[in-house]
Amino acid sequence: MNKKRQSKIDLHVPENLLVTPFFVFFLIHAMQLGVGILSFETYIARDAGYDAWISLLIAGAAIHLLLWIVYNILQNSKGDIVSIHEETFGKYIGGFLSIIFSLYVLLLTLTVLRTFIEVIQTWVFPQLNVWFFTLALLLLIYYLVAGGFRLITGLCLISVLLALPLLWLKFFPIQAGDINNVFPIIDHTLVELLSSAKTSILGFLGFELLLVFYPFIKNPEQSKKWAHYGVFFTTIIYVISAIIAFIYFSEKQLDQVNWATISLWKIVEFPFVERFEFIGIALWLFVVIPNICLALWAASRIPKRMFNIRQTYMVGIYCLILYVATIMLDERQQIKELNDIANMIGFYVLMYIPVLFLFKKARDKVRDTN
Amino acid sequence: MKNNISVMVIIGIMFLTGCAETYSVEDRAIIRVAGYDFVDEDRLKATVAVPQYGRGESSGTPTEKFQSAVDHSVKEAHENIQRKLSKPISIGKLELSLFNEELAKNGLKNMIDFLGRDPIIGRNILLSVVKGETQGLIEAKYSESETTSKYITGLIKQNINQSNFPETNLHKFLYAYYADGMDPFLPLIKRTDSQVEIDGIAFFDGAKMVHSLPYSEAFNFKIMKQDFNRGTKGIKYKEEHIVLENIGSRVTYHVIDGIEHPKFLLDIKIKGFINEVQNINLMLNGPVIKSMEKDFEKSLQAQCIEMIERFQELKIDPLGLGNDLKNRREHFDLKKWEDVYPTVPVDVKIDVEIIETGITS
Known part of the structure; x- marks a missing residue:
């Protein structure tokens, strides 16, 4: 945070705050993999049944395309979303859009935070003191975000490494499952597949934060392939999780299950631990915290760039908003609505990326001819 | 500034451990077997065995105390049992759930909901239909060295693993119950004086038991099933x-x-x-x-x-x-x-x- 203040358009981040391109893989992947993976199987299977894993592939391909567009937008500007908005739409409209984007990222943060606390409430501690737990968690998050972007990058790396061994546990449901469930392949219409792909695309939200942290990447050109690897890795993990849930549950049964991935942990049996899901949920905190931190950092970075205020103040204000909102939302139905709203807005944000691209291209053309 | 925050975080984390209630094993009535009997159309009787662990270092099996209560739903019946106990009930270690034949024939819908909904219940627990009263079956003493729950669980498990009985557990039951074009089955056990034996297989149409086969046909069913x-x-x-x-x-x-x-x-x-x-x-x-x-x-x-x-x-x-x-x-x-x-x-x-x-x- 101890950076010199710079003007908005001419953005230069000191070299000691940059991360190497390789870490973009972890940043993208950690941001995409949040609480969505704990429950997405049920929702994607509602439209396309057990063909939904194909929809995941479609969604993954769409994300690769959008990522390509994001890089194209960023490469020609040498800035971040704030400067792009200002260049393209002018000071006021552009500023307004940037604020919207910041609030959207904050909404993502809230969704992740609240949903994870709900998981703890329903699965582990029904009597959990939400206000106190959230307070403690947000203090930790504030501390981490105040540590700056490089620290968050490190967290993302740790989270990916910690969550990977959990994939081994998929072995238990594979043993109990029946691979025939996913057959026949493509028993649904294209419309059903696409509508399921629309649902699945929400699991990939988060890569658009690249629009904010792009200036923090050293040699951003080289980070391109790592970002694509990150998205690809996310897709693979989603597809594996989905197929395993499909072979373990029967179709109507999956429809009854709220958190399919956690339910899969339920059958893991070791001599020394009877209920593995408790450990799984506890470990998942390490996945969720970098996710929240990165989003909160990005959300607070935008106002900092616009108004030149200290980012820690913004983090504090946003933490306060998160805290109040988390406590206010206390029913499952509300949390579900929160998720639906966040997903809907997320979808529009994804739609907005190509639009921004076109506007920017048009703007650049006009400027060049002038 | 930074130091202050880390102190705050550490203090926060220390207090966090006080957020949840702690349970110690000695202070809970840990139930491993529960049985449900049919009373009338909308009531059932729950019976549980509560192991009594001695204070001393005495090894060997704990003695068991039995409680039952009648009510409309499973949770309410458990609540009624709780009224008669000095310790709160814990069903996290439940490994066997028994239903009597009449209850099964009237449909196990609310049992299925209870077992599927409560996150504390494992997916590998065994379910079984009992000929006659489950209460009598649970309350009888079978072995000096084993509790009733261990005895019946062992009985069913070894028949699945080593003998003619097809594989079954809560997950398999729920899978078949919800799946299109598939119906569940459960073991059918009965008590004969001083022991319990597997009597056959109980077949369900949805949640209702409609048919049973004697154990002698279990082999035929198993070779077709798995x-x-x-x-x-x-x-x-x-x-x-x-x-x-x-x-x-x-x-x-x-x-x-x-x-x-x-x-x-x-x-x-x-x-x-x-x-x-x-x-x-x-x-x-x-x-x-x-x-x-x-x-x-x-x-x-x-x-x-x-x-x-x-x-x-x-x-x-x-x-x-x-x-x-x-x-x-x-x-x-x-x-x-x-x-x-x-x-x-x-x-x-x-x-x-x-x-x-x-x-x-």
Whole structure:
């Protein structure tokens, strides 16, 4: 945070705050993999049944395309979303859009935070003191975000490494499952597949934060392939999780299950631990915290760039908003609505990326001819 | 500034441990077996066994205390049991849930909901239907060295792993209950004086028990349901009785023809030992073994087909033929399938291979 203040358009981040391109893989992947993976199987299977894993592939391909567009937008500007908005739409409209984007990222943060606390409430501690737990968690998050972007990058790396061994546990449901469930392949219409792909695309939200942290990447050109690897890795993990849930549950049964991935942990049996899901949920905190931190950092970075205020103040204000909102939302139905709203807005944000691209291209053309 | 924050975080984390209640094992009534009996249309009686752990270092099995209570729903009945106990109930270690036959025949809908909804319940627990009262079965004393729950769980588990009983647990039950074109089954046990035995298999139509088979037919059902490599089956061969010990049976379901007029073929291959022949004079040589194999095939095939026909009459599908059809042909329609199921031709092909005849000839 101890950076010199710079003007908005001419953005230069000191070299000691940059991360190497390789870490973009972890940043993208950690941001995409949040609480969505704990429950997405049920929702994607509602439209396309057990063909939904194909929809995941479609969604993954769409994300690769959008990522390509994001890089194209960023490469020609040498800035971040704030400067792009200002260049393209002018000071006021552009500023307004940037604020919207910041609030959207904050909404993502809230969704992740609240949903994870709900998981703890329903699965582990029904009597959990939400206000106190959230307070403690947000203090930790504030501390981490105040540590700056490089620290968050490190967290993302740790989270990916910690969550990977959990994939081994998929072995238990594979043993109990029946691979025939996913057959026949493509028993649904294209419309059903696409509508399921629309649902699945929400699991990939988060890569658009690249629009904010792009200036923090050293040699951003080289980070391109790592970002694509990150998205690809996310897709693979989603597809594996989905197929395993499909072979373990029967179709109507999956429809009854709220958190399919956690339910899969339920059958893991070791001599020394009877209920593995408790450990799984506890470990998942390490996945969720970098996710929240990165989003909160990005959300607070935008106002900092616009108004030149200290980012820690913004983090504090946003933490306060998160805290109040988390406590206010206390029913499952509300949390579900929160998720639906966040997903809907997320979808529009994804739609907005190509639009921004076109506007920017048009703007650049006009400027060049002038 | 930074130091202050880290101190705050550490203090926060320290207090965080106080957020949740702590439970110690000694202060909970840990229930491992629960039984549910039919009282009337909308009430059930729950019976639980609460182990009493002694204060001292006394090893051996804990004594058990039994409590039961009647109410409309499972949770309420548990609440009523709680009224009679000095410690709160914990059902996290539940490993066996019993229902009496009458309750099962009236439908287990609310049991299924309770077991499926509560996150504290494991997916590997056993369910079983009991002939007669579950209360009497739970309260009886069977063994000096085992608690009742351990005894019955062991009984069912070893029959699944080592013998003729097909695989079952809560997950398998829920899977079949919710799946299209598949119906669940459970073990059927009964109490005889000082012991419990597996009496057969209880078959369900949705949540209602509609049919049962004696244990003697469990082998036939198991070879059609799954691959396994244990179990024994005896048949009449000429005048004698011979026993086949299964060392590896594999079943493959074939769907023949399209979705409109499906036909099924169950292709079962059994490898086995002959380990008991009730006539010492019979020489087990090549031709005799060949004809034994033929006899096994014929009699098993007839029994299997008969069993499937009974299922079809009752419109239950514990083998999951509908589910199989859904996985292999496009445009599966549950309504249509349910209409045609009773008349669908199902053929069973059995291939028995006797590979050894023991250490005496």
